C-alpha cells in the first residue's frame with residue numbers, strides 16, 4: 203500500500219507532515235487545547251471559502267455536508283432547483299427528494315457545462331424557489347461549473363433564493379469567493395484538496411444563509427447547525443468531533459498557507475493543463491472537451507476502445523499507479539485521474555509516463571514520450 207501512487211479524486215494522498223499530526227496524543231474535546239484548535243481551524247477556513255460568515259465542522263463524509271446544507275437552509279415542501287451534470291448533482295437531488303423537498307432539476311449530459319440561458323429559463327419558470335443547488339466540480343465527469351456566473355444569474359432573477367454549492371472536490375483546489383460571488387452555502391469534505399483523511403464534513407454559510415438557517419423550521423438533530431453555532435461561540439462543537447482529523451486539518455491548512463492560496467490554485471490549474479496536453483498527445487478523447495470547463499482537480503479520459511477495467515488493472519499492476527473508474531453509465535467508458543491536494547507537476551509527469559507505457563502494453567499505438575513531451579511543453583511555458 204505504501205507503494206501505491208494514489209491518483210484518484212479522493213481520498214487523496216496525505217502529506218507526511220499531516221500523517222505525523224494525526225499521531226498526536228488524544229485530547230478531550232472539552233479541553234482548552236481543543237478549543238484553541240477549533241478556533242484556529244474555523245478562522246482559517248473562512249478565507250478559503252471566501253466568506254465572512256461561519257464554517258462548521260461535523261464528523262462525517264462529504265455527503266453529510268451536502269445533507270447538512272439542505273436540512274438547515276430549506277424546509278420540507280420548499281421548492282429547490284438542482285442542476286445536475288452527473289452523479290453528484292443527482293445525489294444532491296436525491297437527498298432533497300428524500301427530505302421531501304419539492305425538487306426541480308435541470309440536467310445536462312456528461313461533460314457538458316451548465317448553459318447559462320437554460321439556467322436562467324429554469325429560474326424564470328419557478329418563481330417560488332427557496333434554494334438553487336449547483337455542483338462546483340462534478341467529480342464523476344471532471345466538469346467545473348461556472349458557479350460565479352450562475353450565482354450572479356440567481357441574484358439577478360431570483361434574488362430571494364439561496365445559492366448552495368457542492369464544493370467537495372473543489373475547495374482548496376479551486377478559488378471560491380462565496381460572499382463576493384453571491385454564494386450562500388458550500389459543502390466540502392476533508393479527503394480531497396484539503397489533503398486530510400476522510401471523515402470531516404465541512405459546511406460554510408455566508409451571512410444571509412446564517413440568518414436563514416436560524417429561521418428554518420425543519421427536522422434535524424445531529425446536523426442542526428443552530429447547535430453548532432451555539433458551540434462555535436465557545437470554540438467548540440456540540441458533539442464529540444473527529445479529534446485526530448482536526449489535528450490533521452490544522453496541519454494541512456499550515457501547508458496550504460505556506461504555499462499561499464494563489465500558489466495552490468495555480469498548481470492545480472497547471473496540473474490540469476499538463477494532464478490534458480498529455481492525454482491529447484496520446485490521441486485519447488477528454489470527456490470535457492472545452493478547456494474552459496475542465497476541472498483543475500480531476501480529469502476524465504475516454505478509454506472505451508481499450509476497456510477501462512484493463513487500463514486500470516494494467517496501470518496498477520505494472521506501475522502501482524491508481525486512477526479511478528467511471529461511475530454509473532460512464533463505467534465502461536472512462537477512467538478518472540485525480541490531481542488534487544498533495545500532488546505536484548512532478549507526479550503528473552510520472553503518471554503520464556506510466557499511462558503511456560500502459561497504453562502501449564494494451565496495444566494502443568503511441569509515440570513513446572509523446573505525453574510527457576506535451577506536458578513538459580505546458581510546464582516550461584508556465585515556469
Ligand code: PMP
Nearest residue numbers: 263264265290339341370371391
Ligand atoms: N460531491 C462531490 C462533488 C464529490 O466528489 C464527492 C466524493 N467523491 C461527494 C459529493 C461525496 O462525498 P463523500 O463520499 O465524502 O460522502
